[in-house]
Amino acid sequence: TVGIRERTGHYDILYQGAVIASHAAQGRHAVIMEPAHYAGLLRPRGALPAASPPRFDPGYPASADVVVRDLGIYAAIAEEAGV
Secondary structure (H helix, E strand, C coil), X not given: CCXXXXXXXXXXXXXXXXXXXXXXXXXXXXXXXXHHXXXXXXXXXXXXXXXXXXXXCCCCCCCCCCXXXXXXXXXXXXXXXXX
16 A cells, blocks of 8 residues: 655655655646556566566565466356356
8 A cells, every 4th residue: 555645746655654656746637657667567579478477576475376277166156156
């Protein structure tokens, strides 16, 4: 969870009380994107996917494995629940 602090002419984005980003104020409904915030998140064109699932959560244990299940399992559960 992050906090937003409005300042004169810009906004500060805070995480645990520390400013992690700052954006200039824009008009209503403007979309503000900072390319540096996305650095390293996308694969370059032609790059192969990683051999293992990405682990972006620093608290996620490196030894943990992701359980891979057939989607039919979830369809069956939803059907039983009447969803």
